[in-house]
Amino acid sequence: MKSLSLILLLLTNIACSETKSVYLCDSEGGKKYHFEKTCRGLSNCQHKIIETTLDKAKSQGKTRCGWEK
C-alpha cells in the first residue's frame, strides 16, 4: 500500500499549495482574480463568474483585485 500513502501525501501537498479557489469575471477584458465571490469588483461583472484556482488564474496572467487588500 505504498502507492496509496504517496497519493495521500500528494493530496495533502496540493491542499497546502496555491490551489486556493479564486473567482474570475469571464469577460474579455477581465484581468483580475478575486478571493471573495462577493467582492465589489465582481459585483459589476456583466458576464459569467467562474471559479478557478489561484495557480490557474496566475498562469492566465490575472492579477489580484485591487479592492481586496
Ligand SMILES: [Zn+2]
Ligand atoms: Zn475582488
